[in-house]
Amino acid sequence: MKPSRVPMIVTWAVILFFYLPIVILVANSFNSSRFGGSWESTSLKWYIRLMQEDDIWHALQNTLFIALSATLVSMVLGTSAAFALHRFAGSRLQKLHYSIIYTPLVLPEILMGLSMLLFFVALKVQLGLVTIAIAHVTFCLSYVAMTVLARLQDFDFAIVEAAQDLGAGWWTTVWRVLLPMLAPGILAGGLLAFTLSIDDFVISFFVAGPGSTTLPIKIYSMIKYGAPPLINALSTILLVITFTCVIVSQYLTQQEPKAAK
Amino acid sequence: MSEFLEFQDVSKHYGDVKAVDHVSLTVKQGEFFSLLGPSGCGKTTLLRILAGFEQPDTGRVLLGGEDVTDLPPYERKVNTIFQSYALFPHLSVWDNIAFGLKVAKRPKKEIKEEVAKMLTLIQMEDQAWKKPDQISGGQKQRVAIARALVNKPRVLLLDEPLAALDLKLRQRMLIELDLIHDEVGITFLYVTHDQGEAMSLSDRIAVMKLGKIEQLGTPEEIYEAPRSSFVAAFIGDTNFFDGTVAEPLEKDSVLNGFLAAAVDKDYSRLKIEDFPDLECFNDKQIKEGERVFLSIRPEKMRISRERPATTPHLNIIAGTVEDVIYLGSQTKYWVRTGDYRISIIRQHSRFLLDEKPIRWHEEVWISWHADDGFMLEKYSAQDENLIQLPPEEVGENPPSLNGADLAGSATAQ
Numbered sequence: 001m002k003p004s005r006v007p008m009i010v011t012w013a014v015i016l017f018f019y020l021p022i023v024i025l026v027a028n029s030f031n032s033s034r035f036g037g038s039w040e041s042t043s044l045k046w047y048i049r050l051m052q053e054d055d056i057w058h059a060l061q062n063t064l065f066i067a068l069s070a071t072l073v074s075m076v077l078g079t080s081a082a083f084a085l086h087r088f089a090g091s092r093l094q095k096l097h098y099s100i101i102y103t104p105l106v107l108p109e110i111l112m113g114l115s116m117l118l119f120f121v122a123l124k125v126q127l128g129l130v131t132i133a134i135a136h137v138t139f140c141l142s143y144v145a146m147t148v149l150a151r152l153q154d155f156d157f158a159i160v161e162a163a164q165d166l167g168a169g170w171w172t173t174v175w176r177v178l179l180p181m182l183a184p185g186i187l188a189g190g191l192l193a194f195t196l197s198i199d200d201f202v203i204s205f206f207v208a209g210p211g212s213t214t215l216p217i218k219i220y221s222m223i224k225y226g227a228p229p230l231i232n233a234l235s236t237i238l239l240v241i242t243f244t245c246v247i248v249s250q251y252l253t254q255q256e257p258k259a260a261k
Numbered sequence: 262m263s264e265f266l267e268f269q270d271v272s273k274h275y276g277d278v279k280a281v282d283h284v285s286l287t288v289k290q291g292e293f294f295s296l297l298g299p300s301g302c303g304k305t306t307l308l309r310i311l312a313g314f315e316q317p318d319t320g321r322v323l324l325g326g327e328d329v330t331d332l333p334p335y336e337r338k339v340n341t342i343f344q345s346y347a348l349f350p351h352l353s354v355w356d357n358i359a360f361g362l363k364v365a366k367r368p369k370k371e372i373k374e375e376v377a378k379m380l381t382l383i384q385m386e387d388q389a390w391k392k393p394d395q396i397s398g399g400q401k402q403r404v405a406i407a408r409a410l411v412n413k414p415r416v417l418l419l420d421e422p423l424a425a426l427d428l429k430l431r432q433r434m435l436i437e438l439d440l441i442h443d444e445v446g447i448t449f450l451y452v453t454h455d456q457g458e459a460m461s462l463s464d465r466i467a468v469m470k471l472g473k474i475e476q477l478g479t480p481e482e483i484y485e486a487p488r489s490s491f492v493a494a495f496i497g498d499t500n501f502f503d504g505t506v507a508e509p510l511e512k513d514s515v516l517n518g519f520l521a522a523a524v525d526k527d528y529s530r531l532k533i534e535d536f537p538d539l540e541c542f543n544d545k546q547i548k549e550g551e552r553v554f555l556s557i558r559p560e561k562m563r564i565s566r567e568r569p570a571t572t573p574h575l576n577i578i579a580g581t582v583e584d585v586i587y588l589g590s591q592t593k594y595w596v597r598t599g600d601y602r603i604s605i606i607r608q609h610s611r612f613l614l615d616e617k618p619i620r621w622h623e624e625v626w627i628s629w630h631a632d633d634g635f636m637l638e639k640y641s642a643q644d645e646n647l648i649q650l651p652p653e654e655v656g657e658n659p660p661s662l663n664g665a666d667l668a669g670s671a672t673a674q
Binding site: 165 | 312313314333334335336339340341343344345347348349350351360361364365408409412
């Protein structure tokens with residue numbers, strides 16, 4: 001009997017559905033025509049124009065600053081949270097803690113953005129880069145915590161005891177054993193957080209202040225003024241960064257901690 | 262040899278569970294000492310207390326005369342081999358072994374020399390740069406040993422180190438451990454639930470049950486003269502018989518031509534239901550009328566088709582063969598006599614094929630010398646579950662004793 005072709009057809013349909021719009025966008029970014037409808041010639045014209053737009057460079061700087069600081073902070077906080085969740089799993093406090101960490105993954109962004117805005121306004125905090133970064137930490141942290149927690153599930157804590165047994169104090173154990181072993185997990189979570197922060201629009205939109213325009217917000221406003229070819233080029237660059245991060249992150253999570261068995 | 266390692270009245274509770282219950286114990290320098298017992302007997306807790314991973318509720322731990330009870334694990338001159346090996350997966354074999362020396366900030370040259378020495382000891386010079394996941398289970402085990410020994414610990418702690426290995430490898434590592442112990446001369450404290458491992462390696466064994474030491478002695482002492490039914494059943498197989506001590510034996514000795522009928526306090530008669538009167542060595546001087554439990558190892562009994570000739574102190578009873586398991590070097594028989602199912606092992610030291618083998622349902626004679634059984638005052642019915650039963654009997658009540666009769670003396674486990 002011949003194997004059915006249906007799964008193959010469905011797979012291709014899904015891939016087309018997901019990626020055709022993106023492929024068209026990427027292709028158009030190399031189209032020298034101003035309008036997406038017709039193909040003039042292949043050129044890097046829009047990329048060169050992009051370089052000359054100071055506003056975009058400024059927005060990119062803002063975005064990277066926010067993404068990097070939010071990622072670093074959430075790597076530290078997320079890892080600590082994961083340790084607490086793992087070590088004291090089962091206690092009532094940690095069950096609550098788990099729900100609190102997990103909720104941002106499913107909470108509507110608009111709700112988070114709005115509540116954050118009200119919070120900052122109530123505290124009379126000047127809106128700007130710092131408020132966006134803090135807002136990003138709230139959801140980035142959850143991703144780091146979940147990735148590290150998964151890694152801790154099959155971590156053999158006898159290894160920590162072994163280090164102490166061999167004369168390593170608390171700090172040496174963390175530095176020479178725990179961190180190197182958990183680094184792939186922490187890094188994978190960090191990269192995931194980084195990609196999420198880079199293209200976050202909704203939350204950033206709520207808590208942004210004057211002069212703190214991020215790249216997604218910039219793209220949104222550019223559409224209003226109507227500069228599609230530039231946006232195509234910009235989106236393509238963003239796409240490349242995101243894909244790279246996701247692929248590296250997946251590679252890192254696939255490396256199982258081997259000593260577990 | 263000095264008293265080198267000392268537990269003084271050590272206790273440890275987890276909630277309501279007494280993991281270690283007022284244990285006092287001394288280990289001599291250079292000794293291979295085993296803590297043996299079923300899971301939950303407190304043997305691992307005791308080891309972890311010495312390693313410093315657990316704090317005892319009461320009592321002190323002394324190492325070479327120095328009180329180490331309150332020292333953290335990294336300040337104790339002891340090293341542990343973990344059941345899971347706990348090798349550092351991100352470090353090579355070489356770096357794993359060097360870990361302790363690096364942490365102690367020893368000079369680089371010394372580290373190189375010491376690690377090289379260890380690699381030679383475990384015969385893994387050519388695998389030094391492999392990661393733990395690239396080597397076999399037995400090799401991991403050897404790296405774990407080297408990683409501990411390179412620090413020259415005063416005591417090496419081994420926590421079920423062979424449990425994760427398959428049978429063949431286990432037997433090989435057993436020999437290797439023994440050789441390493443002979444070579445380095447360090448005190449070994451070995452925790453295991455496997456009586457075979459403990460018996461073959463140890464200078465002395467402490468058999469533990471419910472947080473207490475049930476018996477302490479050399480492997481021979483513990484096997485030949487167990488002090489309780491638990492030890493008798495846990496170390497090797499045995500048969501238990503429920504009986505009452507009767508009058509001491511008369512000594513029919515011919516002395517200078519006179520027949521002297523004297524009372525021999527060394528032997529007593531023993532009354533067991535369904536059996537003819539038996540004789541048993543009574544070194545504990547258990548009094549007449551006391552209830553006792555007679556324990557006889559399967560290999561100390563003879564089985565024969567013909568009734569053996571009566572000789573002094575030979576006990577002979579009749580029975581019916583219920584099961585025969587041929588194991589090559591030996592055959593295991595289960596013989597029914599009254600309510601008892603008696604296990605007997607016969608070693609085949611002569612060519613077997615010329616014999617007419619004993620088969621199922623045959624009427625046979627069982628005999629043993631009075632010196633080979635021993636009487637126990639304490640008995641706990643649960644201890645008997647530790648005895649190996651033939652496959653079809655597993656799950657039933659202990660066959661060689663009527664359980665109801667003894668339920669009262671059973672201790673909770």
